[in-house]
Amino acid sequence: MSNSALDSNKQAKYWLQRIHELDLQQPVRIMNVCGGHERAITMAGLRSALPKAVELIPGPGCPVCICPEEDIYEAIQISLQENVILVAFGDMLRVPVNVHHGEVRTLDQAKGAGADIRPIASPQEAIDIARQHPQTTVVFFAAGFETTMAPVAAMIAQGAPDNLCLLLSGRLTWPAVAMLLESGSPGFDCLVAPGHVATVMGAEEWTFVVKQYSLPTAVAGFYSESLLAAFYSVLRQKIEQRLFLDNCYPELVQQQGNPSARKQLQQVFNIIDANWRGIGMIPASGYALNDQYAAHDARQRYPDYRDMARKRAGQMPPGCDCAKVVLGKIYPDQCRLYGKACTPRNPVGPCMVSDEGACRIWWAGGVRQSRSKIA
Template identity: 70%
Template sequence: MSDSAARRWLQRIHDLAIREPVRIMNVCGGHERSITQAGLRGALPENIELIPGPGCPVCVCPEEDVYHAIQLALNEDVILVAFGDMLRVPVNAPKKDPRSLEQARAAGADIRPIASPAEAVRIARAEPGRPVVFFAAGFETTTAPVAAMLAEGVPDNLSVLLSGRLTWPAVAMLLDSEQAGFDCLVAPGHVSTVMGPEEWEFVVQRHGIPAAVAGFSPESLLAAMYSTLRQYREGRPFLDNCYPELVRPGGNTAARRLLDQVMEVGDANWRGVGVIPDSGFHLRAAYAAQDARRLYPAQQDSARKRAGQMPPGCDCARVVLGKIYPNECILYGAACTPRHPIGPCMVSDEGACRIWWAGGVRERAKDTA
């Protein structure tokens, strides 16, 4: 870290002289990437533990949704588009069958990676004679543009296979469990930009846990860590905003209005975790004509809701929930690498396993059984 402001925040953290172990969960995959790239874990006092949390939408996208997208692309005359990371997410299928969208594309399906909803609209307009299905998986920050796309109106041949999730319910589930696994929370900056920081008030008000919203620079992250540690030391928890340049009270009112117009919130399955109440975005009935789930029900397999978890031996679910570090998974760095991912956490740039691998952690923890 060459930034002098970051060094000052780091010194303030050391000056707090907290002696007991303190566990800080960082929810966002982007935060985990910044922490790893900047080497913040090694710079903090040894007793301060940073735990990556459930901030990777690719990692928690239900297996049955990925399977639905694969079968739809293989068996229907459609163009399927998806954000690039989703193409490599594996499902639990026999080795003779395509086990990812990437493999389905190699088998002849017309599957195209995109970077934004605008690209999906552009492809649909360029191919008016063919149905285009947008497999849209993501948290609030990527789901809001999907809502805006639908609200503005889309070509008749474009539909959406929606797999959107809200971030805070997973943290609420952890805090409501017997073992939350963390003492302080660094809340996601981009999500708070859209939804407002108020979504994270429950962490303080219901559970008495220090919390701070952070941006993605080492300076902002360290400021948030300092804030939560000072709150912890003083026994005076509150929600701090350490990303004021973008995060405002109430969030982005236009984006929230569009989300509410196009989608409703209901129970949703998280891969390997199970159903979390009120954690998923679902298209409202008014948008049924654009709902790929209604248009292509034959390609769904409801039995996968029981069987469609993580692949055998894969511990991505516990990594997502902050129960273990990435390199404590028995497959990490051995059977599972970015070149040959077994679990979704090794696929996405926001997956903790992929981030740790890119950061130079190439072997399993020595005490892993």
């Protein structure tokens, strides 16, 4: 084992000990917004290591899970009906939509039906494919949060090929948390904010949780010692009622974030009201290309499918409780379909598709049966 790994283990044990030394008089619910956090928590077994009074709740931190059904349907139809190459991040290819039996319900199935659909891992791959096929329109179905949208914005700002256009389904993270807090029953007492988003947007973006809603908040990275430090921070804040925004990921997160990335996001995108699958419309939570870059907007090149797609707009599939999982209302294994009709091999809901989906993470962590109790 390397010295860095030994140091990490030592720090993790230190923070875990500090947490167990806290005087927790009542249960405390901590929401972790990020799917990467949930994966790290589950794979490291942090839930079982923490005091029983501490409840860790996965939140709306999976962009694949909340991508609106109408956007996926629109991508499917464009790929099937138009002479295009459609590219998307790999997880998006398996997300199902609600259609009649026998109809194409995923991008994977559209590919099987003859559409030219290619999984990619980065915006640069979309540029490369567009340059390799200059006579064909390449549609980049771009779903993701701020961390993903920043390189997408850079791709456009720096001069994307003329034959590359975006079918955009980007979202901002903080408005979903604000929506939960505004509901009056958010279901959590403390917040651990996503370190990757804060790396781009800055830790300051999460100060509203402390100032407006008086909730202990900390930004965390994606390894056990950072997460445990954040848990300790918010628990101590809760006990002492001394609230502040704590940055437990200082090696990458600055107060102002990444100025260059923020500038490109502002340059390329407008902020719009946006639909979140299973949640509904959240004000000022989506990205859209501004008029300067309209030539790269797939919805302007192929406007007919937008109206068709809206007719297909819906919530989660029948019996699927992904919306409650995303909102932190239930745990994944409390979904009625979890481990029964819905498995990674045959996902019914989007939370079982992505590596950042809570259901898929819990399955990978060894939870294979449903409790089937809806909170």
